[in-house]
Amino acid sequence: MxxxxxxxxxxxxxxxxxxxxxxxxxxxxxxxxxxxxxxxxxxxxxxxxxxxxxxxxxxxxxxxxxxxxxxxxxxxxxxxxxxxxxxxxxxxxxxxxxxxxxxxxxxxxxxxxxxxxxxxxxxxxxxxxxxxxxxxxxxxxxxxxxxxxxxxxxxxxxxxxxxxxxxxxxxxxxxxxxxxxxxxxxxxxxxxxxxxxxxxxxxxVDEAPPKTTVKAIKQMILSVDDKLHVDDLKVRKHMSGLYIDVEISLPSHLTLEESHSVAEAVHDKIELEFEEVLHCMVHVNPY
The missing domain is CATH 1.20.1510.10 (Cation efflux protein transmembrane domain)
Structure with a gap:
C-alpha cells in the first residue's frame, strides 16, 4: 500500500x-x-x-x-x-x-x-x-x-x-x-x-470519531451477549484508525473463564466488523 x-x-x-x-x-x-x-x-x-x-x-x-x-x-x-x-x-x-x-x-x-x-x-x-x-x-x-x-x-x-x-x-x-x-x-x-x-x-489530540460511529460500536458490543452491560466506552482517533477502551459488566456468578470468553468475543467482533479499529481493550466488571 x-x-x-x-x-x-x-x-x-x-x-x-x-x-x-x-x-x-x-x-x-x-x-x-x-x-x-x-x-x-x-x-x-x-x-x-x-x-x-x-x-x-x-x-x-x-x-x-x-x-x-x-x-x-x-x-x-x-x-x-x-x-x-x-x-x-x-x-x-x-x-x-x-x-x-x-x-x-x-x-x-x-x-x-x-x-x-x-x-x-x-x-x-x-x-x-x-x-x-x-x-x-x-x-x-x-x-x-x-x-x-x-x-x-x-x-x-x-x-x-x-x-x-x-x-x-x-x-x-x-x-x-x-x-x-x-x-x-x-x-x-x-x-x-x-x-x-x-x-x-x-x-x-485523540479526538473522538462521529457519534454515529460510537453508537454503532456500542450497539455491536451489546449484541454479543444479552447479559452484558456497557459501563464505559471511549473511542479515539489514531490518524486514520481508532483505538477503543470499553468497560463491560457481567453477572457476578459467572466464572473468570466465562467472563473472559465474553470479553474476548467483544474484542474479536469489534476488530472484525470495524476495519478502522487498530486495537480494542476490554475490561470486565461484575454486577
Missing part, C-alpha cells in the same frame, strides 16, 4: 512541478501577476509533496519498543505543518497585493498576453484531475496526507479560477483586477490551510 501512496505522490510532484514552471514563466513574461502568484502556489505544492513522500514512509513503519502504538502520528504532525505553511504563504500573498492595490496607479496597467489564458485553462484541467485522483486514493488508502493534499488541489482550482477572471478583466482595461485576483488566491490558500490545521489537530 505504501508503494501505491508514494506512486500517487510522485505523479503529483511531476504535474505540480511542470505547472509551477509554466505558470511562473508565463506570468512574468505575459504580464499576469495573479498567474505568477498561482505558480508560486504550485511551487509550494511541490515542496509539500516532496516532504509527504518521505513522511509517509516513516509513518508506516511497524511499531517498535520506543513507539508501541506505531509511527502514524508523524503523518499527522506533517499534516499540521502543511496547514501552517499554507497559512503563512497566504498571508504573504494577500499582504503583498493589498499593499500594491493601495499604491496602485492607473498608468501601471499592462494587459496580460493572450497565451496566459491558455496556461490558466490547462492548469484548471490538470488540477481537477489531481484533486479527483488524490481524493479517490486518499479514501482508498485511508491516507491523511493524500486527503490533505486533495483539499490543497481543490483550493488551487478556485485560486486558478480567480486568476482566470483577473486576466480576462484586465485585458478589457478594468484596472487592478489582477491584483484583486491575487488577493483572492491568497484567501483560497488561507482557507485550505485552516481546514488542514483543524483536521490535523483532531488527529493529534
Amino acid at each position: 505504501i508503494k501505491r501512496v508514494t506512486d500517487v505522490i510522485l505523479i503529483g510532484i511531476v504535474v505540480s512541478s511542470a505547472l509551477a514552471i509554466i505558470k511562473i514563466v508565463a506570468g512574468i513574461l505575459g504580464n499576469a501577476q495573479s498567474l505568477m502568484f498561482d505558480g508560486i502556489n504550485s511551487l509550494t505544492d511541490v515542496l509539500i509533496a516532496i516532504g509527504m513522500f518521505f513522511i509517509v514512509r516513516v509513518a508506516n513503519k511497524a511499531p517498535d519498543k520506543d513507539h508501541p502504538y506505531g509511527h502514524q502520528k508523524y503523518e499527522g504532525v506533517f499534516y499540521f505543518v502543511i496547514g501552517i505553511f499554507l497559512i503563512l504563504t497566504s498571508i504573504i500573498i494577500v499582504g503583498t497585493n493589498v499593499i500594491d492595490i493601495i499604491n496602485y496607479q492607473k498608468s501601471q496597467l499592462i494587459k496580460p498576453e493572450i497565451y496566459t489564458l491558455y496556461v490558466v485553462f490547462l492548469s484548471v484541467i490538470l488540477k481537477v484531475v489531481l484533486f479527483r485522483f488524490y481524493r479517490t486514493y486518499g479514501k482508498t488508502f485511508s491516507s491523511p496526507s493524500l486527503k490533505a493534499d486533495s483539499y490543497n488541489h481543490l483550493s488551487d482550482i478556485l485560486a486558478t479560477s480567480a486568476s482566470l477572471i483577473g486576466i480576462v478583466l484586465t485585458r478589457f482595461n478594468i484596472h487592478y483586477v489582477d491584483l484583486i485576483a491575487s488577493v483572492l488566491i491568497g484567501l483560497f490558500i488561507l482557507r485550505a490551510g485552516n481546514l488542514i490545521v483543524k483536521e490535523a489537530i483532531s488527529y493529534l
Whole structure:
C-alpha cells in the first residue's frame, strides 16, 4: 500500500512541478501577476509533496519498543505543518497585493498576453484531475496526507479560477483586477490551510470519531451477549484508525473463564466488523 501512496505522490510532484514552471514563466513574461502568484502556489505544492513522500514512509513503519502504538502520528504532525505553511504563504500573498492595490496607479496597467489564458485553462484541467485522483486514493488508502493534499488541489482550482477572471478583466482595461485576483488566491490558500490545521489537530489530540460511529460500536458490543452491560466506552482517533477502551459488566456468578470468553468475543467482533479499529481493550466488571 505504501508503494501505491508514494506512486500517487510522485505523479503529483511531476504535474505540480511542470505547472509551477509554466505558470511562473508565463506570468512574468505575459504580464499576469495573479498567474505568477498561482505558480508560486504550485511551487509550494511541490515542496509539500516532496516532504509527504518521505513522511509517509516513516509513518508506516511497524511499531517498535520506543513507539508501541506505531509511527502514524508523524503523518499527522506533517499534516499540521502543511496547514501552517499554507497559512503563512497566504498571508504573504494577500499582504503583498493589498499593499500594491493601495499604491496602485492607473498608468501601471499592462494587459496580460493572450497565451496566459491558455496556461490558466490547462492548469484548471490538470488540477481537477489531481484533486479527483488524490481524493479517490486518499479514501482508498485511508491516507491523511493524500486527503490533505486533495483539499490543497481543490483550493488551487478556485485560486486558478480567480486568476482566470483577473486576466480576462484586465485585458478589457478594468484596472487592478489582477491584483484583486491575487488577493483572492491568497484567501483560497488561507482557507485550505485552516481546514488542514483543524483536521490535523483532531488527529493529534485523540479526538473522538462521529457519534454515529460510537453508537454503532456500542450497539455491536451489546449484541454479543444479552447479559452484558456497557459501563464505559471511549473511542479515539489514531490518524486514520481508532483505538477503543470499553468497560463491560457481567453477572457476578459467572466464572473468570466465562467472563473472559465474553470479553474476548467483544474484542474479536469489534476488530472484525470495524476495519478502522487498530486495537480494542476490554475490561470486565461484575454486577
